[in-house]
Amino acid sequence: MALINFLKPKNQLEEGGRTAAPVQQDAGEPEKKCPNCHKEIPLSRLWANHLVCPCGYHFRMKARQRIQMLADKDSFQERDGSWKRGNPLGFPGYQEKMETAQVASGEEEAVICGTARLGGYPCCLFVMEPYFMMGSMGSVVGEKITRLFEYAVDHQLPVIGFTVSGGARMQEGLLSLIQMAKTSGAVKRHSDAGLLYIAVLTDPTTGGVTASFAMEADILLAEPGATVGFAGARVVEQTTQKALPKGFQKAEFVLEHGFLDAIVSRGSQKKVLTQLLSLHAKGGPI
Amino acid sequence: MSMPYDRVKLARDNKRPTGLDYIRNLFTDFVEMHGDRYYGDDPAIVGGIARLGENPVTVLAMEKGHTAKERTRRNFGAPHPEGYRKALRLMKQAEKFGRPVICFVDTSGAYCGVGAEERGQGCAIAQNLLELSTLCVPVISIIIGEGGSGGALALALADRVWMLQNAVYSVISPEGCASILWKDSAKAAEAASSLKLTAEDAKSLGIADKILSEKELGKQEFYCRIRMLLARQLQELEEDAELVSKRYDRFRKLGTGEESQ
Numbered sequence: 001m002a003l004i005n006f007l008k009p010k011n012q013l014e015e016g017g018r019t020a021a022p023v024q025q026d027a028g029e030p031e032k033k034c035p036n037c038h039k040e041i042p043l044s045r046l047w048a049n050h051l052v053c054p055c056g057y058h059f060r061m062k063a064r065q066r067i068q069m070l071a072d073k074d075s076f077q078e079r080d081g082s083w084k085r086g087n088p089l090g091f092p093g094y095q096e097k098m099e100t101a102q103v104a105s106g107e108e109e110a111v112i113c114g115t116a117r118l119g120g121y122p123c124c125l126f127v128m129e130p131y132f133m134m135g136s137m138g139s140v141v142g143e144k145i146t147r148l149f150e151y152a153v154d155h156q157l158p159v160i161g162f163t164v165s166g167g168a169r170m171q172e173g174l175l176s177l178i179q180m181a182k183t184s185g186a187v188k189r190h191s192d193a194g195l196l197y198i199a200v201l202t203d204p205t206t207g208g209v210t211a212s213f214a215m216e217a218d219i220l221l222a223e224p225g226a227t228v229g230f231a232g233a234r235v236v237e238q239t240t241q242k243a244l245p246k247g248f249q250k251a252e253f254v255l256e257h258g259f260l261d262a263i264v265s266r267g268s269q270k271k272v273l274t275q276l277l278s279l280h281a282k283g284g285p286i
Numbered sequence: 287m288s289m290p291y292d293r294v295k296l297a298r299d300n301k302r303p304t305g306l307d308y309i310r311n312l313f314t315d316f317v318e319m320h321g322d323r324y325y326g327d328d329p330a331i332v333g334g335i336a337r338l339g340e341n342p343v344t345v346l347a348m349e350k351g352h353t354a355k356e357r358t359r360r361n362f363g364a365p366h367p368e369g370y371r372k373a374l375r376l377m378k379q380a381e382k383f384g385r386p387v388i389c390f391v392d393t394s395g396a397y398c399g400v401g402a403e404e405r406g407q408g409c410a411i412a413q414n415l416l417e418l419s420t421l422c423v424p425v426i427s428i429i430i431g432e433g434g435s436g437g438a439l440a441l442a443l444a445d446r447v448w449m450l451q452n453a454v455y456s457v458i459s460p461e462g463c464a465s466i467l468w469k470d471s472a473k474a475a476e477a478a479s480s481l482k483l484t485a486e487d488a489k490s491l492g493i494a495d496k497i498l499s500e501k502e503l504g505k506q507e508f509y510c511r512i513r514m515l516l517a518r519q520l521q522e523l524e525e526d527a528e529l530v531s532k533r534y535d536r537f538r539k540l541g542t543g544e545e546s547q
């Protein structure tokens with residue numbers, strides 16, 4: 001999680017928040033320990049490789065970082081970036097939590113939406129933000145995604161969505177739950193208009209987001225090692241009182257059980273997405 | 287007025303009428319249909335065809351059971367993906383034959399188990415939401431006890447959502463919420479108040495359309511009243527040429543936030 005510091009503008013580094021603990025530094029270059037191979041990897045090397053360890057482990061990535069990695073240069077135009085946050089149920093502590101999340105992520109909410117070009121192909125793009133309350137879905141997230149699908153129908157555009165989410169945001173109660181219905185309706189209209197929707201599930205994609213727009217795409221891709229599931233693994237373990245099978249809810253496990261089209265490592269994502277867009281394009285790239 | 291957490295306890299009371307009680311008392315000629323045609327039959331969701339008055343309807347009900355034995359057999363009303371897929375199959379069948387769909391929702395949530403995950407619990411719920419959003423026949427959902435999160439919503443993307451007076455509808459159980467937020471499930475009562483999960487809350491948020499009185503709960507008068515309400519509502523919905531787009535708008539306007547400036 002400390003990696004977040006490296007991803008943020010310098011002036012936000014000293015701000016509080018759980019994810020903002022200082023990066024451990026030796027005298028030399030800052031390094032990050034990989035939880036998979038347990039090696040210390042220089043951050044510059046991770047950076048050069050889209051935050052993927054040489055062993056293949058995919059570190060969590062900020063939404064803006066992904067957009068920069070994916071969208072053609074200067075092509076991304078954000079939509080509904082200033083949608084106003086609120087605390088509709090007056091849930092205790094929620095306002096403070098959102099403010100901390102804003103500092104930790106540098107974002108206003110847990111999803112960034114907009115239009116972009118990938119390899120010259122125009123599309124709508126949404127990318128969820130892991131460092132804003134773990135990408136949980138409240139009213140603003142649901143509304144922005146719904147509006148993006150509606151925009152995509154109006155402009156006959158495909159949608160590419162990167163999901164990361166702990167699920168529906170409990171601090172907005174039923175209003176969060178109902179976003180599952182709202183976004184599903186918008187995805188269905190987009191689908192019925194004959195338009196393409198590709199979802200890329202990243203670590204972790206769970207709960208109400210899995211059970212709505214994440215799993216409703218025409219093409220379902222995931223990052224290696226990503227947790228993809230409905231119930232949290234701990235909840236499953238507590239409910240069943242049994243040890244979980246090896247690799248439970250990892251992308252490879254989910255692929256094996258038939259719920260993903262492919263696992264695509266970060267370095268290949270732009271190429272694969274461009275290829276898929278081109279296979280569905282009526283015109284060529286612009 | 288009772289506290290929200292008291293409502294949660296009432297909603298979970300195993301003496302309350304369950305899905306099958308509604309099916310037996312509201313309809314005639316019920317024929318149960320089993321199986322999802324992929325893997326199995328889920329006893330936590332009962333589905334079939336019946337008559338409401340003269341008219342054929344498709345009925346889907348989550349069933350918790352009353353006795354310990356029944357409750358175990360019904361998995362305490364916690365559906366597996368097969369339950370949602372059976373429900374989807376019967377909804378599409380209802381669409382084919384032009385029958386309305388009536389759902390009775392009563393679950394603490396979709397089951398959290400290894401098999402349920404392996405067989406795509408999230409995917410099953412998502413597919414129901416997707417298909418329900420444009421199903422071309424009227425859909426009415428009644429939350430009769432617990433409306434537990436996505437597992438409940440999978441049968442509640444409807445033209446009309448009604449709630450029993452002491453039913454609850456929530457994004458997460460109050461115990462789960464308390465243990466995640468405050469690491470203390472004993473604070474469930476506090477969480478229940480904050481989550482705004484009562485029928486009155488759901489109605490004021492625009493998520494429930496009607497609250498059904500529990501006067502004479504489980505007695506013939508009670509069922510008779512609901513049968514009349516359903517018949518009247520179905521007639522109105524069946525005459526509506528813009529049913530599907532109104533269903534979209536119904537959910538579209540909920541929890542929108544607002545644009546800055």
Ligand SMILES: [Zn+2]
Binds near residue numbers: 055
């Ligand atoms: Zn490594």
